[in-house]
Amino acid sequence: MTPLIETHGLVKEFARGDIRVLALRGISVSIERGEFVAIVGKSGSGKSTFMNILGCLDRPSEGKFVLEGQDVARLSKDERAELRGQKIGFVFQAFNLIPRTSAQENVELPLIYSGASRAEQARRARESLERLGLGGRTEHHPSQLSGGEQQRVAIARALVNHPQLLLADEPTGNLDTRTSLEIMKILMQLNRAEGLTVILVTHEPEIAAFADRVLTFKDGEIVSDEMGSSGEGVLPASLLGEKEGKDS
Amino acid sequence: MKFLRMTLVAALRALRRNKMRSALTILGIVIGVAAVITTVGLGQGASEAVQSQIRSLGTNLLVVVPGTRTRGGAHSGWGGASTLSVMDARALEREATGIRAVSYIRRGSAQVLYGNSNWRTTIQATTPSYLDVSDSAMAQGDFFDERDMKNGARVAVLGGTLVGQLFEVGEDPIGAVLRIKEASFRVIGVLESKGGSSFGSDRDDLLLVPFTTGERRILGATLPGVVEQIIVSARTETSAHEASLEIEDILRQRHRIRPDQENDFTVHSQEEIANTMGSVTRILSSVLMGVASISLLVGGIGIMNILLVSVIERTREIGIRMAVGAKGSHILVQFLVEAMILSMIGGIIGIILGLVGTQVIAHFAEIPFVFSPGAIVGAVLFSGSVGIFFGFYPARKASNLDPIASLRYE
Numbered sequence: 001m002t003p004l005i006e007t008h009g010l011v012k013e014f015a016r017g018d019i020r021v022l023a024l025r026g027i028s029v030s031i032e033r034g035e036f037v038a039i040v041g042k043s044g045s046g047k048s049t050f051m052n053i054l055g056c057l058d059r060p061s062e063g064k065f066v067l068e069g070q071d072v073a074r075l076s077k078d079e080r081a082e083l084r085g086q087k088i089g090f091v092f093q094a095f096n097l098i099p100r101t102s103a104q105e106n107v108e109l110p111l112i113y114s115g116a117s118r119a120e121q122a123r124r125a126r127e128s129l130e131r132l133g134l135g136g137r138t139e140h141h142p143s144q145l146s147g148g149e150q151q152r153v154a155i156a157r158a159l160v161n162h163p164q165l166l167l168a169d170e171p172t173g174n175l176d177t178r179t180s181l182e183i184m185k186i187l188m189q190l191n192r193a194e195g196l197t198v199i200l201v202t203h204e205p206e207i208a209a210f211a212d213r214v215l216t217f218k219d220g221e222i223v224s225d226e227m228g229s230s231g232e233g234v235l236p237a238s239l240l241g242e243k244e245g246k247d248s
Numbered sequence: 249m250k251f252l253r254m255t256l257v258a259a260l261r262a263l264r265r266n267k268m269r270s271a272l273t274i275l276g277i278v279i280g281v282a283a284v285i286t287t288v289g290l291g292q293g294a295s296e297a298v299q300s301q302i303r304s305l306g307t308n309l310l311v312v313v314p315g316t317r318t319r320g321g322a323h324s325g326w327g328g329a330s331t332l333s334v335m336d337a338r339a340l341e342r343e344a345t346g347i348r349a350v351s352y353i354r355r356g357s358a359q360v361l362y363g364n365s366n367w368r369t370t371i372q373a374t375t376p377s378y379l380d381v382s383d384s385a386m387a388q389g390d391f392f393d394e395r396d397m398k399n400g401a402r403v404a405v406l407g408g409t410l411v412g413q414l415f416e417v418g419e420d421p422i423g424a425v426l427r428i429k430e431a432s433f434r435v436i437g438v439l440e441s442k443g444g445s446s447f448g449s450d451r452d453d454l455l456l457v458p459f460t461t462g463e464r465r466i467l468g469a470t471l472p473g474v475v476e477q478i479i480v481s482a483r484t485e486t487s488a489h490e491a492s493l494e495i496e497d498i499l500r501q502r503h504r505i506r507p508d509q510e511n512d513f514t515v516h517s518q519e520e521i522a523n524t525m526g527s528v529t530r531i532l533s534s535v536l537m538g539v540a541s542i543s544l545l546v547g548g549i550g551i552m553n554i555l556l557v558s559v560i561e562r563t564r565e566i567g568i569r570m571a572v573g574a575k576g577s578h579i580l581v582q583f584l585v586e587a588m589i590l591s592m593i594g595g596i597i598g599i600i601l602g603l604v605g606t607q608v609i610a611h612f613a614e615i616p617f618v619f620s621p622g623a624i625v626g627a628v629l630f631s632g633s634v635g636i637f638f639g640f641y642p643a644r645k646a647s648n649l650d651p652i653a654s655l656r657y658e
Contacts, residue, residue: 057570057571057651057655077576078576078577081573081574081576082573084570084571084572085572085573090571096567097568098565109572112258113574113575161573
């Protein structure tokens with residue numbers, strides 16, 4: 001079986017005036033279905049650029065990015081938009097919910113563009129919210145929800161179209177420790193129980209520790225690709241204790 | 249279709265989120281559309297009023313007045329020089345074939361006394377044919393006849409305004425004796441009201457007497473047989489032009505005007521008057537319409553302005569929509585639909601307001617209210633296209649946003 005994601009010599013070049021900046025210098029990596037991958041690195045290491053390419057939001061300057069056997073680099077803007085809607089779910093650091101719009105309507109958003117009927121939209125959005133324990137919060141607006149709840153709405157939105165891939169860009173960056181753990185448990189649960197491929201960008205090692213595999217970026221290159229503890233004993237006990245201690 | 253409905257729902261939600269702003273944007277369009285509807289309606293009403301007044305002057309009417317049309321020279325217009333006479337009128341009656349009836353008038357003003365009342369009015373000395381030629385009708389009594397004319401009978405026919413000024417309500421004016429310049433006149437009839445004219449004169453404020461009587465008793469006979477206007481009724485509406493040429497021929501001959509000389513009289517046709525007044529109203533209403541369109545344009549710019557602000561403010565939302573699968577065209581359509589909703593709602597309210605406004609103004613200005621479905625369809629289409637036109641630039645700007653930059657936009 002072909003891997004879910006395969007990249008060959010991905011290069012991304014930005015032009016800042018006359019100066020050309022290489023954000024990615026030939027990334028070749030392969031990610032299988034059902035993997036839980038964390039991408040770590042300092043800011044400017046190229047990890048966000050890489051995520052944008054994986055999320056079909058951006059195109060590489062050179063190289064190949066194959067998603068489920070399809071070369072994304074060759075697709076048009078509209079075809080990539082369609083691919084995002086069908087195969088990829090996004091979770092962002094800043095939640096990125098539409099303000100003054102109910103949780104239900106926020107979760108329905110991807111369905112509008114995939115052409116589901118009105119009744120199906122409502123039903124699937126409600127199911128998705130219930131699955132994340134937000135059944136009683138469907139009519140709340142983002143401002144009426146806690147950070148953790150907002151991120152759960154965002155996850156519900158990411159899952160509503162049954163994507164192949166969940167891309168989470170610093171999903172815990174705006175959350176306190178306890179809520180961060182809660183969100184990470186949800187992501188792990190989705191990966192373990194439902195075989196959803198999760199790729200996570202973070203700069204916090206304790207969050208990266210949840211993943212099975214950790215890719216470390218530096219100056220546009222992958223400097224290490226390690227298989228982690230494969231989910232058992234998730235966090236070092238000391239760290240967990242320390243965090244909870246800080247929290248209370 | 250399904251997508252359009254979704255977009256409509258999304259657009260309505262977006263507009264609801266900024267109620268005040270949406271309402272103010274709509275207000276701009278409302279004012280623009282209402283102004284257009286009102287000016288078009290009033291313009292049509294005014295020209296309708298002018299046309300009906302001209303019709304009320306009498307059908308196929310031609311008026312001959314002394315003097316030429318002034319074009320820079322010192323010629324005088326209506327009734328200036330005394331070049332037309334009773335003999336001219338009789339000649340026309342005799343010789344012109346395209347003419348149905350001829351009348352002539354001389355006017356002056358005098359104080360009319362009755363009992364304790366008195367009123368200064370226009371005294372019009374004319375012929376029995378005046379009733380027919382001027383397309384007037386009797387409200388009461390009779391008009392004077394040829395015998396009154398021959399005998400110089402001291403009889404008078406009154407206009408409605410004069411009756412109101414001299415007599416008590418309910419009093420019968422027929423048979424009453426009036427005094428004008430030391431002579432007594434018996435009232436034999438009252439004319440049906442013609443209403444005010446578009447230039448403010450009261451066409452019912454007059455007293456008619458037989459020409460001979462008027463000349464002798466009231467207006468003075470320093471120049472006997474001189475008339476101010478010869479009023480001619482052509483056989484048919486289409487023959488009015490030929491009749492006017494015929495009149496010109498006959499009068500030139502009678503006045504011994506050489507071919508190289510100008511006429512010493514002018515023939516005004518009803519058509520000419522209608523055209524002049526019609527073009528005046530047309531120019532006025534197109535000027536007003538232009539002004540009104542400017543306000544609609546300003547309303548449209550308001551939509552563009554608001555949408556540009558909205559695109560910037562909702563940059564992140566646009567990024568989110570793109571991330572979850574919206575194509576550029578989806579975003580474009582959404583903003584266009586928002587613009588169209590704003591302009592259509594504004595258009596509909598504007599039409600209602602405009603119609604009400606037209607009716608109110610038409611009522612107070614005493615011009616007919618003309619309901620024009622064309623103007624309404626036009627206003628709806630126009631406001632819709634204002635929405636599309638002014639919405640397109642912001643919508644295009646939104647659809648071309650880069651999703652990555654938009655998602656990070658603060």
